Amino acid sequence: MLDPFVSCARNFEDVVLWRALSHVSAGFYVDVEPGDPEVDSVTQGFYLRGWRGVNAISAPQVYGKFCASRVLDLNAHVVVKSGDGPLWHSRKSGSSAASKGHPAGVQVDHDPESRQMMVPVVALDVLLDRVSCSEVHFLRLGCSAMAADLLRGMNWHRCRPWVILAAADIQSPSAQEMDGLLHAAGYQRCYGDRRNQFYVSAEKAAELQERLSYAPAGMILSSVLASRRW
Template sequence: MPFISYAQNFEDVRLWRALKQFENGFYIDVGANDPCHDSVTKAFYDHGWQGINVEPMQNFYDALCQQRPRDTTVQCIASDQPGEVTFYGIPDTGLSTADPAVAQQRKDLGMNVHPLTVQARTLTSICEQHAADRPIHFLKIDVEGHEETVLRGMDFSRFRPWIIVVETPWLRDHTWEPLVTDAGYQSILFDGLNTWFLADEHLNLKPAFDIPPCNLDNFHLCRGHALAHPLTPDEPDTARQLAAALHRAEQAETQLHALQNSRTVRLLQKLRNTLRSA
């Protein structure tokens, strides 16, 4: 069945190519933002996966709780120390940040930046509470300049995501990469937006990342994707309603196919056929 991609830069297509053989997988999404728009995890949720969303902004947190009931959504930022911190919200965007320098740059550009007081937790503590004794198939981090403090709060000797995806600037002038590579990960790809890492014990997945997403991946872009046909403000309400209906139909079709292809349903069908022939 076609895979419906929601991610900004085909991140979900790359991940699906590497991980589609695993049923009921698990992810951690730090800086989860909107549950659908530009989401790296939406397609995986639709295919029966679940995970942890880390999101401090109230509107995105509420939407994730409502639309992702199987997920655990934590309203906080990930950092290297617990406690209360200042977070700089930029409403209705994915550009909010805990980095004051990045916040000032965006304020200078005319963006509507609002300082907020939010809770901070370490990724280690979040994993201890919600991901103990289970594989973490991928960890995605999109925190607008706050990457190093997120990574410093993760004990990679105890919790080993198979794949780590970190949104990074084009200049790639970050200093935090040794925090990942010294923990037993290899940098395998820069896709123009993200740096990708594989755990040493899962380097067998590397061939899945050797070529960019292509037609052979059998995927479709979701309705309204920026690389497909984005909806514009001047489109009539009927067009928007139709787009929303098509989006719901795509979701329903994806969920139906996932159910039909699940191991449990296949076993029930086999049992039913056996009983009929008996």
């Protein structure tokens, strides 16, 4: 018998996912803009269970943490946005912009004179297409304001994750647009709160929808909660 599932996510998002996907052995995830590899992490509990995945990260400090901690994952220092490259993402004093002229997939470049940081931009479907995995069991979109932009223009024939978790308040305009895009792509919203929305593909709805359709409270007592005190 396996040890109790260790929940590392802030709002037990991983518990909801594990309830639906615990039957999958050595599954695969894609996490867009995770905040930390261990603290308040949706994927850490799965990583500890032998799952592997891709972490797409734009912030250099967070990228460095994932490279040190998730050595068995593929950690990509990229900005995920709609559209095709070659584009670069520029950050300076908290601002950001995109410009053409450099190929995607190269290491970050620091400009000491302008204090700018250039990070390659890649479309979500291109990122998923590069994943050498037959199935993506869940895709997490951690950038709530950009969720709709990530999905706009997505080619769902390339890859269809079983479950999509979006860090978004369904009442926000961007989340409403995201919801419409996912519905048009054949995804059904199963459960949501003010922080997260869970969707399942039409192909997997009969198998997974019920397990994704209610809050994780019923599983908390059987989970070991990491990095928190009660």
